[in-house]
Amino acid sequence: MVDNTKTIDDTYTSKATVESINSQVQMKAVMFNQTPGRYALKAIMSGFLLAIVTVFMLAIKTQFTGTNEGLVNLMGAISFSLALVLIVLTNSELLTSNFMYLTVGWYYKVITMNKVLAICLYCFLFNIIGGFILFALMKFTPIMSPEMLSSLTKMVDGKTIDSTWYAILVKAIFCNFFINIGIYVSIQFKDGLSKAFFIACGVVVFVFMGYEHVVFNAGLYAGMVFYDIDAVAWLHVLKNIVFAFIGNFIGGGIFVGLVYAYLNGKRDSLSN
Template sequence: MIDNHKAIKDTYMSRETIENINSQVQMKTVLFSQTPGRYALKAIMSGFLLALVTVFMLAIKAQFEGANEGLVNLVGAIAFSLALVLIVLTHSELLTSNFMYLTVGWYYKVIALNKALAIALVCFFFNIIGGFILFIIMKITPIMTPEMIESLRALVDSKTVHSTWFAILGKAIFCNFFINIGIYISIQFKDGLSKAFFIACGVIVFVFMGYEHVVFNAGLYVGMIFYDFDAVAWLHVLKNIIFAFIGNFIGGGIFVGLLYAYLNGKRDSLQ
């Protein structure tokens, strides 16, 4: 028998990725604490990009109406993956990816729990502001056609009135698991094309399967404020936001962030 000289630390297969995440959490903390205006702008840009590509996806669905539904949904999902690729590669701030980053940072004591929570909530608020800015601009243009508005209305109804809280929770877990597992893998690559590919993979799965992304959903509801406010059941919207938020945290923060933090070192190993 060959002697086994491996130690526990040799099993930390993606330790470099975890160190990269912790470094980014430290930068987020500095940005948030010392230049909050810049942090807000990065969060606004994420919401803006997400809402912008949402409109692109609605246009695809409207213009391909009558074609094979599965194929249209797949094309829309591929198109929407552009949003997260742009957000990640421009280092913008998105709540759902921050669930993973902040959880890893909390596990390694890089950030306190109260600071992590503050960053998450502020990030979410300004993500929504980004959606408002996008739809204010859209409202003064003829871009949103009646067909696109009807597609938006149907999508909102399916996520609110026609969804139970436990269905939303489960779909939200799956959504952010796929998104953050893609981001986690992408961190291991240096070139932009490889990063973009793995980021897009997770997004394509979540969009095609109709999973729940709390920031994407919030952007849809912002759109309805401008195009059909009276058609929205706002209590059901609140139900969706609450359980999508919780589910996204579980999927990205616990199932990816906390899991891989634990698999790649002890909690006090950075001290």
């Protein structure tokens, strides 16, 4: 019988990834504390990118009307994955990825829970503002065709009026689980192409399956404010925002961030 010389530390198979995440969390905290304006600008850029690629996805879906519906949905999902690739590779600040990062940081006592909540809410606010800026610029252009507006309204109704709180919650969990699994894997690679591939994989799944992403949804509602505000059922919008927010935190923060933080080290390991 061969002696087993392995230790618990040897089971921390992606410890380097967790260390990289903790380093990022420390930088996020420094930026939030010392240069909140720069942090806000990075969050605005994330919301702007999500919204402008949403418009791109709507254009694809409407211009390919009549084609096989499943194929069109797949094309839309692939096109939308560009948004998260650009956000991650430009180091912009997105609420849903921060759920994973900040939960890992909290587990290792890099950041307090109060600071986690403050950064998340601040980030979300400016993600929304990014979407508003995009649609404000677009309002007086012919970019949004009548077909695209109809598709936008149908999508919003499906996420608000036609969805129960439980369906929103579960779909939000699945959404951010896939997104953050992709980001977690991408951190293990140095080259941009590999990172982009794994980030895109998670996004394609969530968009194709119609899962709930709270910042993406907020961008849709921003579009409705400029194009058809009377068609929005705001109590149902609030329902979607609240349960998508909670579900995204569970999916990204707990099912990915907390799980892999636990699997790669003891909570007090950084303070020893």
